Amino acid sequence: MSYFFDTYNSIRYPIQSGKEAGLRNAQLGAVHAIGSFLSLHKKLPGIIVMPTGSGKSSIIMMTPYLALSKKVLIVTTSKMVRGQIFKDFSLLITLKEINVLDIFINPPKVLEMTKLYSPEMDNNILSNDVVLATPQCALSISKNEIKKSFDLVIIDEAHHISAAKWYQILTNMKNAKQFLFTATPFRMDKKEIKGEIIYNYPLSMAYHDGIFGNILYIPIEEAVNKDILIAKETERIFINDKHNGYNHFIMVRTDSKNKAKFLQVLYEQETKLRLKRIDSSMPYIMIEKTIEMMKEGAIDGVICVNMLGEGFDFPNLKIAAIHSPQKSLASNQFIK
Numbered sequence: 538m539s540y541f542f543d544t545y546n547s548i549r550y551p552i553q554s555g556k557e558a559g560l561r562n563a564q565l566g567a568v569h570a571i572g573s574f575l576s577l578h579k580k581l582p583g584i585i586v587m588p589t590g591s592g593k594s595s596i597i598m599m600t601p602y603l604a605l606s607k608k609v610l611i612v613t614t615s616k617m618v619r620g621q622i623f624k625d626f627s628l629l630i631t632l633k634e635i636n637v638l639d640i641f642i643n644p645p646k647v648l649e650m651t652k653l654y655s656p657e658m659d660n661n662i663l664s665n666d667v668v669l670a671t672p673q674c675a676l677s678i679s680k681n682e683i684k685k686s687f688d689l690v691i692i693d694e695a696h697h698i699s700a701a702k703w704y705q706i707l708t709n710m711k712n713a714k715q716f717l718f719t720a721t722p723f724r725m726d727k728k729e730i731k732g733e734i735i736y737n738y739p740l741s742m743a744y745h746d747g748i749f750g751n752i753l754y755i756p757i758e759e760a761v762n763k764d765i766l767i768a769k770e771t772e773r774i775f776i777n778d779k780h781n782g783y784n785h786f787i788m789v790r791t792d793s794k795n796k797a798k799f800l801q802v803l804y805e806q807e808t809k810l811r812l813k814r815i816d817s818s819m820p821y822i823m824i825e826k827t828i829e830m831m832k833e834g835a836i837d838g839v840i841c842v843n844m845l846g847e848g849f850d851f852p853n854l855k856i857a858a859i860h861s862p863q864k865s866l867a868s869n870q871f872i873k
Contacts, residue, residue, distance in 0.1 A: 539605070539606065539607040539608075539666070540645045540646070540666045541601045541602050541604070541605055541606045541607070541609075541645070541666065542605045542606075542607075544602060544638075544642065544643075544645075545602050545603075545605055547638055547639060547642050548599070548602050548603075548637060548638065549636060549637055549638070550565065550568065550637070551635070551636045551637070552565065553635070558634060558635045558636050559635055559636055560592075560595075560635060560637065561591065561592050561746065561748075562738075562742070562746050563587055563588075563591040563592060563738040563742070563743070563746070563748070564591070564592045564595060564596055566736055566738060567585050567587060567593075567596045567736045567738070568596060568599060568603065570583075570585065570735045570736035571583065571585065571596070571599075571600055571603050571604075571716065571735070571736070572603050573735070574733075574735045575603060575604055575714070579733070580711075581715075581731075581732055581733055582692075582707060582715035582716065582717050582731065582732030582733070583715070583716050583717070583732060583733055583735040584695065584716075584717045584718075584719065584730060584732045584733060584734045584735060585716060585717070585718050585719070585735060585736045586719055586720070586721065586734060586736065586737040586738060587718065587719075587720065587736075587738050588720050588738065588740055588743045588748065589720050590743070590748050591738060591743055591748050593693075593718055593720075594621075594622060594625065594631065595631050595632060595635065595637070596718070597611065597622070597691055597693060597718055598622070598625065598626050598629075598631070598632055599632065599637065600689070600691060600716055601645075601666075601667065601689055601691075604688075604689050604714055606666075606688055606689040606714075607686075607687075607688045607689075608662075608663075608665070608666060608667075608668070608686050608687045608688060608689070609666070609667050609668070609687065609688075609689040609690070609691060610668050610670065610675060610678065610687045610689070610690045610691070610710070610713075611667060611668070611669050611670070611691045611693065612670055612671070612672060612675040612690070612691065612692045612693065612703075612706060613669060613670070613671060613693045613694075614671070614672075614693060614694045615671065616671060616817075616821050616824075617821075617824065617828075618693065618694075619649060619669050619670070619671055620649065620821065620825060622669055622693075623647055623649040623669050626644065626645065626647050626667060626669075627644055627645075627647045628644055629642065629644040645665075645666035645667050646664065646665040646666045646667070647665060647666065647667040647668075647669065648661060648662060648665040648667065648668045648669065649669050650668055650669060650670040650674045650675075650678075651674075651821075652674065653673065653674055653677040654674065654677035654678045654680075654681055654683065656681075658683075659683055662678075662683055662686065663683075663686055668687075672702050672703055672706070673702070675706050676702055676705060676706050676709075679705065679706045679709035679710050680709060684709060684710050684713075685712075687710060687713050688713050688714060689713055689714045689715075689716075690706070690707065690710050690713045690714070690715045690716075691715075691716050691717075691718065692706075692707070692715070692716070692717045692718065693718050694718070694719060694720070695717030695718055695719040695730055704731075715732070717730065717732055755770060755774070757770060764799075764800065764803055764860055765803065765807050767858050767859075767860060768800075768803055768804050768807050768808050768810075768858070769807065769808065770858075771787060771789070771808070771810070771856060771858040772808040772809065772810050774856055775787055775810065775837060775838075775856055778855070778856070783855070784834075784853055785853055785854075785855040785856055786831055786837060786838045786853050786854050786855065786856070787810065787812065787837055787838025787839070787854075787856045787857075787858060788838055788839060788841060788854050788856070788857050788858070789804065789812060789838065789839070789840040789841070789858045789860065790840075790841055790842075790857060790858065790859050790860065790861065791840070791841075791842060791860045791861045792842065792861035793842060793861075794816050794818065794842055796842075796860065796861065797814050797816060797840050797841070797842050798814065800814075800840050800860060801814045801840055804840070810837045810838065811835075811836045811837045811838075812836060812837060812838050812839060812840050813827045813830065813831075813836050813839055813840070814839070814840040814841070815827050815839050815840070815841050815842075816841065816842040817842070827839060831854075832853075838854075838856070
């Protein structure tokens with residue numbers, strides 16, 4: 538049959554309890570909502586609303602099992618998120634850690650698509666159970682006959698779906714089951730996400746279940762040397778957190794590569810923080826190595842240009858120094 542069909546009976550639904558690993562409240566609700574939706578054989582996309590930090594990635598990885606999928610296309614917002622899901626799904630790291638699957642279960646064959654589709658890729662695509670792609674690569678698949686080999690499409694961060702590129706992917710692959718995952722069903726431009734909301738885990742429940750902590754916002758008054766003041770305050774908070782036993786890391790965020798280079802020099806001169814700069818022009822392997830250095834404690838954080846945003850999973854990235862304000866951030870401490 539297929540990998541996901543053959544492995545379905547190995548899926549478990551343990552409930553997280555104290556130190557016992559398992560599915561969180563939000564994850565249990567989402568899993569059963571997806572199963573219910575699939576039983577109705579509806580053609581329209583099913584929308585799952587889960588706040589950042591509630592375990593959405595695990596449910597994305599469980600969905601192909603629930604759908605008894607032959608081949609799934611998972612569309613992610615960025616190379617960083619694509620790489621994270623690829624590593625996790627290829628080894629079933631999280632699903633085994635939370636006892637959804639036994640440690641002896643073989644993982645699916647996962648292909649990380651790094652360039653636009655061409656017919657030479659057919660054998661590689663057909664020999665894998667999961668294909669991970671950013672929107673541009675996914676769109677190139679959806680325009681060709683190879684799209685017929687997919688019976689499931691999953692869109693991560695689906696509040697981007699009304700953008701022409703995302704919507705066209707779903708239209709081109711209308712014969713496949715479709716699930717859209719998002720932290721919010723509403724877009725800033727008020728465009729509608731087309732589909733049926735089958736599960737909506739509210740922010741109030743996320744606070745109740747302890748998913749979110751308190752956000753400390755520390756504003757810096759306008760000044761000629763505001764960037765220096767932000768850097769100094771970032772260093773103070775970082776040192777204070779370390780003193781209190783927290784293993785927190787820093788994200789210095791700005792909106793241009795030139796400003797990022799400027800900030801790299803500024804932080805080196807004005808603080809003792811160990812930071813590395815990353816941006817989208819760098820090879821993915823270099824960015825990945827930098828993230829690994831941070832996880833290993835070799836550096837204190839990163840300076841980035843509008844990166845490490847939606848869908849990026851690094852729970853200890855808690856201190857955000859915002860030198861160019863954004864509309865939305867998912868960090869626990871803000872210095873602006």
